[in-house]
Amino acid sequence: MLESIKTFASHFFVTGDPMIYGADASIVLVTVAILFVLTYFKKWRWLWDEWLTTVDHKKIGIMYALAAILMLFRGGVDALLMRTQLAFPNMHFLQAEHYNQIFTTHGTIMILFMAMPLMFAFFNIVVPLQIGARDVAYPYLNAVSFWLFFFGAMLLNLSFVIGGSPDAGWVSYPPLSELAFDKGPGENFYLLSISISGIGSLATGINFMVTILKMRAPGMKLMDMPLFTWSILATCIIIIFAFPVLTIALALLFIDRLAGAHFFTMLHGGNPMMFINLFWMWGHPEVYIVVLPAFGIYSEVVSTFAKKRIFGYKSMVASMMLISIISYFTWTHHFFTMGSGADVNTFFAISTMAIGVPTGVKVFNWLFTMYRGRIRLTLPMLWTIAFVPCFAIGGATGVMLAVAPADYQYHNSYFLIAHFHQVLIGGVVFGYFAGLYYWWPKMFGHVLNEKLGRWSFWFWNIGFYVCFMPQYALGFMGMTRRLYTYPHGLGWSSLNLVSTIGAFMMGIGFLFQGAQILHGIKFGKRDTTGDPWDGRTLEWSLPSPAPHYNFATIPQIKGRDAWWTMKEEMKQPGYKKEPVHIEPIHMPKSSGRPFIMSVFFFIAGFGLTFDWIWMGVIGAIGVGITLLARSFEYDTDYYVPVDEIERTEAALGRL
Amino acid sequence: MKLRTLLSRMKWFFTVALATVMLTGCNGQFVVLDPKGPVGKQELDLIILSTVLTLIVIIPVLIMLWIFVAKYRDKPGNKAPYKPEWEDNKTLEIIWWGIPIVIIGILGVYTAKTTFALTKPPVQNVAPITIQVTSLDWKWLFQYPGQKIATVNYVEIPAGVPVNFVLTSDAPVNSFWVPQLGGQEYTMPGMALTLWLQADKPGSYLGMGANFTGEGFAHMRFHVIAKPQSDFNAWVNHVKQTAPALTKAGYQNLTQPSVTDQMSFSSYPDGLFEATVNKNGGIYMPMQQGNMKKEDTPADNNAMKNMKMGQ
Numbered sequence: 001m002l003e004s005i006k007t008f009a010s011h012f013f014v015t016g017d018p019m020i021y022g023a024d025a026s027i028v029l030v031t032v033a034i035l036f037v038l039t040y041f042k043k044w045r046w047l048w049d050e051w052l053t054t055v056d057h058k059k060i061g062i063m064y065a066l067a068a069i070l071m072l073f074r075g076g077v078d079a080l081l082m083r084t085q086l087a088f089p090n091m092h093f094l095q096a097e098h099y100n101q102i103f104t105t106h107g108t109i110m111i112l113f114m115a116m117p118l119m120f121a122f123f124n125i126v127v128p129l130q131i132g133a134r135d136v137a138y139p140y141l142n143a144v145s146f147w148l149f150f151f152g153a154m155l156l157n158l159s160f161v162i163g164g165s166p167d168a169g170w171v172s173y174p175p176l177s178e179l180a181f182d183k184g185p186g187e188n189f190y191l192l193s194i195s196i197s198g199i200g201s202l203a204t205g206i207n208f209m210v211t212i213l214k215m216r217a218p219g220m221k222l223m224d225m226p227l228f229t230w231s232i233l234a235t236c237i238i239i240i241f242a243f244p245v246l247t248i249a250l251a252l253l254f255i256d257r258l259a260g261a262h263f264f265t266m267l268h269g270g271n272p273m274m275f276i277n278l279f280w281m282w283g284h285p286e287v288y289i290v291v292l293p294a295f296g297i298y299s300e301v302v303s304t305f306a307k308k309r310i311f312g313y314k315s316m317v318a319s320m321m322l323i324s325i326i327s328y329f330t331w332t333h334h335f336f337t338m339g340s341g342a343d344v345n346t347f348f349a350i351s352t353m354a355i356g357v358p359t360g361v362k363v364f365n366w367l368f369t370m371y372r373g374r375i376r377l378t379l380p381m382l383w384t385i386a387f388v389p390c391f392a393i394g395g396a397t398g399v400m401l402a403v404a405p406a407d408y409q410y411h412n413s414y415f416l417i418a419h420f421h422q423v424l425i426g427g428v429v430f431g432y433f434a435g436l437y438y439w440w441p442k443m444f445g446h447v448l449n450e451k452l453g454r455w456s457f458w459f460w461n462i463g464f465y466v467c468f469m470p471q472y473a474l475g476f477m478g479m480t481r482r483l484y485t486y487p488h489g490l491g492w493s494s495l496n497l498v499s500t501i502g503a504f505m506m507g508i509g510f511l512f513q514g515a516q517i518l519h520g521i522k523f524g525k526r527d528t529t530g531d532p533w534d535g536r537t538l539e540w541s542l543p544s545p546a547p548h549y550n551f552a553t554i555p556q557i558k559g560r561d562a563w564w565t566m567k568e569e570m571k572q573p574g575y576k577k578e579p580v581h582i583e584p585i586h587m588p589k590s591s592g593r594p595f596i597m598s599v600f601f602f603i604a605g606f607g608l609t610f611d612w613i614w615m616g617v618i619g620a621i622g623v624g625i626t627l628l629a630r631s632f633e634y635d636t637d638y639y640v641p642v643d644e645i646e647r648t649e650a651a652l653g654r655l
Numbered sequence: 656m657k658l659r660t661l662l663s664r665m666k667w668f669f670t671v672a673l674a675t676v677m678l679t680g681c682n683g684q685f686v687v688l689d690p691k692g693p694v695g696k697q698e699l700d701l702i703i704l705s706t707v708l709t710l711i712v713i714i715p716v717l718i719m720l721w722i723f724v725a726k727y728r729d730k731p732g733n734k735a736p737y738k739p740e741w742e743d744n745k746t747l748e749i750i751w752w753g754i755p756i757v758i759i760g761i762l763g764v765y766t767a768k769t770t771f772a773l774t775k776p777p778v779q780n781v782a783p784i785t786i787q788v789t790s791l792d793w794k795w796l797f798q799y800p801g802q803k804i805a806t807v808n809y810v811e812i813p814a815g816v817p818v819n820f821v822l823t824s825d826a827p828v829n830s831f832w833v834p835q836l837g838g839q840e841y842t843m844p845g846m847a848l849t850l851w852l853q854a855d856k857p858g859s860y861l862g863m864g865a866n867f868t869g870e871g872f873a874h875m876r877f878h879v880i881a882k883p884q885s886d887f888n889a890w891v892n893h894v895k896q897t898a899p900a901l902t903k904a905g906y907q908n909l910t911q912p913s914v915t916d917q918m919s920f921s922s923y924p925d926g927l928f929e930a931t932v933n934k935n936g937g938i939y940m941p942m943q944q945g946n947m948k949k950e951d952t953p954a955d956n957n958a959m960k961n962m963k964m965g966q
Contacts, residue, residue, distance in 0.1 A: 096870045169867050175844060176827035176868060266844040269939040272828060273843065307729070309742040315752075337830060338841045339848035342771045349770065350763040357755040360712055364751040367719050372738040374729040385724060392716045396709035403762060405769040406701040408838025409687045412830055412865035476687040478834040482867040490861075491684045 012610075014164050017098065024161050053590040055139035056548050060146045061124030062443055065436070067150060068118035069517075071109050073510070074157065078106035080507055083467075087500040089488045099484035100167035101186065105156070107170025112194055113153040115290040115424070116201060118432050120149070122293055123208050123232055125443055129539035130226045132217025132557065134550045137210040138203075139588040140636070145200035145207065147598035152197025155605050159189035163609065166190035169482065171279060172253070174264035174272040179257050185609050191254045192605040196598075198247050205239030208232055217538070219557035226537040226560075227303075227316055231296025234320040235289050238327060242285040249278035258611065273338065280331035288327040288355075291423070292320060294431025295362055298384050301434050302366045304533050305381040306373030309561060312365040319358030326355045336404045337411050345404040352402035356395055363392060378533070379453040383434035386461050390426030394419060397472070415475025418468045425464060433460075433513075441532045445544045446524030452516040459509030467502025470495035536564040543652045549585045549640055552649050580655060582646060584639040591636075597626035686834040691860060691881075692853040693777040694837030697769050704765060708758045773838075776817035777853045783817040786810060787928040790822075790829035790842040790864060792912040793871030798928055802891045805901050807909065807918035811880045813887040814857045820850045825910055825931050830865035833879050839865050845936025847928075854881035874914045894919045901927075 014020050038044050051059060081102050085094040094102070128136055136142050159165045163185035168177040177187050212233045216225070225233075252263040253275060262270035303310040310316065329351035336345050366388070375381065397419040401410050410416050441447050474495050479486070486492055531540040541563045542550060559565055569575060604619020649655045690696045726735050776783050787798040788810075797810040812818050822831050824842035832839030833852060840850035854860065864875035882890065901909075901920035906927060909915075929937075 096873065100867075100870065167869075173828055173866075181827055181869060266935040269936065271845070271936065273846075306727070307737075308739045311742055311744075312748055313742065315748055335841065337839050338843065339846065342774050346763075346767040346770050349766045350759070353759045353762060353766075357752065357759060360755045361748075361751055363716060364747075367716065367723060368744075368747065370723040370727055371719075372736050372741060373727050374733070374737055374739075375724060375727050376729045377724075385720065388720050389717055392713045396706075396713050399709050399759075399762070400702065400705040403701050403705050403766045405698050405766065405773055405838070406705060408773075408840070409695075409698050409702070409834060411839060412832075413687075473685070476685045478684075478686045478832075478861060478863065480832070480863055480865045483873040485873050 012162060014161055019098075020161060027161060048592070049590070052595050053143075053592045055135070055143045055588050055590055055594075057124045057128050057136050057139065057142060058443070058546060058548075060142055061121045061126075063146060064117045064121035064124060064149070065443070067153065068114050068121060071114040071117070071153060075106050075109040075114055076507060076510055078102045078109070080503055082106065083500040083503040085484060086486075086496050088497065089486055089493050091485060094484065096484045097167065100169075100482070101165035103482055104166045104169055104172075104186075104190070105160070108156065108166070108190060108194070109153075110424075111170065111286065111290070112197065113149075113156065115428055115432075116197075117149055117153075118436075119235070119290055119293050120145070120201075120204055122228075122297070122432070122435050122439070123204065125439055126539060127208060127211060127229055127232055128215070129442070129542060129546060129550060130229050130537050131212060131215060131220060132538050132551060132555050132562075133211065133215040134554075134585065135588060136207055137215055138207050140591060140594065140630075141203050141207055143591065143594035144597065145204045147594045148200030148203075148601060149197040151598045151602040152193045152195075152200070152605075155196065155602060155609075156189055156193035158606075159186055159193075159609075163189060171276075171283070173279075174253060174256070174270075174275050175266050177253065178265050179260075180265070188254070188257065188609040188611075191250045191257070192609055195247055195250050195254070196601050196605050198243055198250075201239060202243040202247070205236045205243065209236035209240065212236070217551075217554050217557050220562070223314075223317070224557060224560050224562070226296075227299035227310060227313070228293070228296035228537075230317050231292045231299070231320055234324040235292045237324045238285045238289050238292075241328070242282045242289065245278055246282035246286075249275055249282070252278075254608075258608065273335075276335055276338070277331070280334040281328075284330045284334065285327040287420075287423070288323055291427045291431075292323065294387075294428050294435075295320065297431045297435040297438065298366055298387060299369075300537065301380045301384045301438055302369045303561075304438075304535055305376045305378055305384075306370045307376075307534070308369055308373035310365070311368040311371075312361075313560065315361055316365055319361045322358040323355060326351060326358070330355060333402055333404075333407070336407045349402050349404040349407075353399050356399045356402075359395055363388060363395075378437075379448070379450060379457065380434040380438040380533075382454070382457050383430045383437070386457070387426055387430040387434070390422060390430065390464070394422030394426050398423060410475060412480055413475035414471040414479045414481060417481050418471035418475065421468050421471075425468075438533070439539075440520070441527040441544045442530075442539055442542075443545060444520070444524075446520055446526050447532055448516050448520045448524060452512050452519060456509045456512035456516060459505050459512060461509075463502045463505025463507075463509055465502070466505060467499050470499045470502075474499075531563075536561040538562050541566065543654065547648050547652065549587055549645065552582055552585075552645055552654065553580055580649075582642050582649070584642055585645060586637060587640055588637050589635070593626050593630055597623055600626060686861065690835055690837060691858060692836045692855050694773060694852050695835060696837075697773065697777075698837050701765060701769055705762055708762055711758060712755060773851065776819070776851055778817055781816050783819050783851075784813065785819045785821060786812070788820050788822045788831055788842065789928065789931055790824040790826055790831065790868070790875070791910055792826040793864075793868065793875050794909065794913070794915050795831075795862075795864070795875065795877045796906075796909060798923055799891070800928070802895075803922055804891060804894045804898070805920040805923040806894075807915060807920075808877045809880065809917045810862075810877065811882060811887060811890050812854060813884045814854050814881040816884065817851055817853045820852060821928070822848045822850060823928070823932050823935070825935060827868040828866055829868050829875070831862070832865040833860055833862040835860040836879060841866060845932060845940065847932050847937070854879070857881050857883060857886075869912075871912065871914045895921045897921070 038047060051063065054060065081094065082099065085091050085099055124142070128134065166172070166186040166189055168182055168187055172187065172190060175181060212229055255261045256263050256265060262268040264270050264272050264275040266272065299310055299316060330348065332340060332344060332348035333352045336348070401407055401416065401419055437448060437453065474492055477491055479492050527544040530543040533540070538555065541555065555562065600619045600622030603622065604616045607613070607615025607619055646655065688699065690699050785800055787800060789796040795808055796805060798805045820831065822840055822842040823846060824844045828844065829842045830839045831842055831850065836852040836854055838850065840848050858881055860879045860881070862877045862879050864872060868875070898919035898921040901923040903924050906924065
């Protein structure tokens with residue numbers, strides 16, 4: 001009996017590494033600390049009412065952002081561990097197994113649990129406000145999306161201390177990820193956590209597409225929408241087509257592992273290449289899913305801080321729509337060297353290069369928005385300016401990678417690693433930082449400290465080039481990705497050391513941002529105007545943070561840059577403020593069910609990870625019951641009474 | 656922060672970054688940029704062409720960014736024109752939609768040409784040699800159907816002769832990469848893909864597995880040793896006379912996960928490569944993909960001509 005418990009425990013808990021024990025201890029300590037603080041300050045009720053059950057898009061957005069920043073920390077620590085291991089040849093800091101787990105979770109977390117939720121944070125915080133809506137089209141579904149993402153992310157993070165992390169790479173190619181080569185529960189954690197959060201992502205895509213198409217304020221034509229909202233629409237189109245592909249691919253692989261099917265095995269007619277096709281049919285459009293919203297952010301930031309209308313609006317819209325289509329003709333470039341044949345390779349080489357055209361057009365349009373403007377170098381603008389050279393170089397190396405025969409040399413090398421980090425950090429992360437600084441006052445009602453932000457900016461930027469420029473060179477030296485160690489004498493040592501130094505500089509940059517957030521909570525300058533940047537779009541017409549119903553009266557839109565035009569009107573001599581006529585506002589009710597349902601998803605996922613079918617069944621029954629309960633609920637909305645709105649608006653100085 | 660400090664900081668950082676990369680790069684070997692065979696040379700030509708063509712876009716972008724940010728700063732007394740409503744210019748837009756399209760057109764043409772060219776032997780007047788490559792956990796097995804010998808973790812080839820590498824895997828998907836000779840190709844279980852390479856001069860060239868295959872992946876390096884034809888023949892004879900035979904049991908041993916040193920074998924079981932492809936799924940593939948029979952890969956060097964495998 002005792003023996004079997006011991007065997008189980010050694011299989012269940014990850015052991016044998018001081019770092020793991022450290023993580024165990026810190027997880028327990030942090031959990032105890034959180035429980036203590038919540039109990040001591042009697043915040044349980046508050047947590048449940050205000051956050052866990054909320055369907056308010058702004059609060060959901062904030063939760064997405066906080067979770068994403070935490071995941072950025074986790075993924076960043078992974079990166080630093082890897083770079084430490086690679087700093088010198090023949091290092092013995094990490095074992096192969098541990099290293100493999102770390103690069104797998106680094107990739108998975110950064111793409112799916114950092115970039116995606118941070119993007120959804122912007123969807124939630126900005127889109128309804130920009131289009132003059134009071135909430136998203138399906139607020140309840142929105143909460144479901146968030147909690148599915150959250151518990152999916154938790155499931156993957158749990159694998160670090162329980163069961164073992166996935167170690168087949170974030171692309172998880174079979175047959176390496178099949179049972180024959182990967183017994184452990186780690187791969188199951190990967191498949192189930194992404195599947196669970198993927199349901200949420202798909203729902204968000206549908207939700208925001210409907211929101212943008214159906215809930216714009218009266219008068220706002222499609223071609224009047226702010227470019228950020230346009231970028232979200234383009235993103236949603238890609239999400240809706242791409243995410244089902246990922247879900248199916250992962251489900252088939254999971255059926256292989258759980259039920260012994262042979263979709264992607266090497267036996268009985270299975271074909272691993274089919275998985276690789278499906279994965280990248282989602283995976284490459286995914287790159288545009290995360291970068292398009294960043295493009296939207298740059299458009300807003302450039303136009304606000306150059307104090308000028310965006311240059312070439314129609315071109316910008318057209319290029320985003322083109323990207324959303326061409327992104328589906330790029331997946332094969334991930335395996336030019338998998339024997340597709342010269343004809344197929346040529347087609348996908350040219351279609352991949354072609355996506356550089358609309359992307360390049362956007363860069364020129366941003367530049368010419370600055371031309372003859374008045375540029376204020378605030379933090380969001382600094383990040384946008386830093387983005388341009390970084391992304392231009394990243395885009396150029398992207399075109400170089402698309403040249404199929406040359407790709408025979410770059411593929412799977414550090415050249416590739418440098419390229420995609422350059423577009424993902426230079427394009428996506430810089431953009432999301434710009435967006436966070438830009439909309440932070442709208443989210444929290446205060447402006448972040450500029451000085452700390454600049455320290456962070458320089459550490460991030462210099463660190464970036466120090467980290468990734470050597471990696472291009474390493475690629476030319478024949479260094480391949482995912483090596484946990486390398487010998488002396490290949491000439492790789494000093495460049496790797498430089499690269500590691502750069503990575504730590506970016507880490508310091510992140511610490512400054514952490515300090516900036518803490519500083520902001522305590523000392524941040526309050527934004528009383530609601531419009532700290534002299535903005536152009538509707539969200540700046542609201543107080544910071546906006547009341548839960550957003551707009552006391554829905555504005556009438558007369559063209560692009562709606563808030564800017566209104567401000568111009570107000571400046572006209574003889575402008576008379578129209579009397580505010582307030583009516584009761586129809587709002588959705590909070591619900592605990594999205595949270596509870598996601599807990600059941602988590603239980604089912606955890607059970608299936610360990611092949612405990614009974615636990616999977618319990619979770620599935622829970623999910624079924626919560627779904628059923630919702631369908632019998634009729635009391636889902638209410639009206640905010642006029643006097644409450646008047647009180648709120650008066651307190652905000654809006655009446 | 657003043658613009659001047661900003662600029663000087665950026666200058667400082669670019670100089671330092673560039674200098675670091677350059678200095679540290681000196682002791683390294685940029686194998687991709689130093690090809691030793693016609694395939695690698697063609698790929699390098701494309702690398703250079705694509706770099707030059709993309710610079711046509713990048714350089715103006717960097718210059719414009721620099722000038723615009725410096726000139727249109729929002730500071731008191733800035734006399735530069737300010738046109739907040741200016742938002743459209745057809746000529747400009749046509750220029751920056753047009754130029755990238757032209758660039759990609761040019762690059763596309765050369766890409767297509769080279770892509771098709773590389774599916775054929777790099778030189779036509781020399782009879783090629785075939786080498787069958789199997790990636791295993793975590794080692795490389797090379798079989799010479801013409802010479803009937805086999806090696807592990809090193810491969811010798813005659814210099815100046817096109818080599819038709821036929822690739823498969825009896826383990827997870829890997830990728831066979833010899834940067835100085837030119838490019839890589841995946842090794843896929845159940846498939847046999849081809850990669851033409853050629854070394855112009857004798858020498859030893861580093862090769863490696865480029866696609867992650869688990870714990871021992873980092874140790875999957877091998878050397879390609881190019882020799883004059885006569886030395887190559889002598890080496891084959893030497894292996895035939897001195898090395899042990901690779902038996903079926905011996906092959907089974909090799910497929911077990913482990914990291915090994917170099918090995919040589921004077922012979923190998925008949926049809927081993929074809930059996931490996933077939934058992935891993937080749938039997939389910941239509942004729943042109945796999946389903947290999949022994950007679951499909953005869954010892955003669957035109958082996959793959961009729962098969963159109965992969966490429």
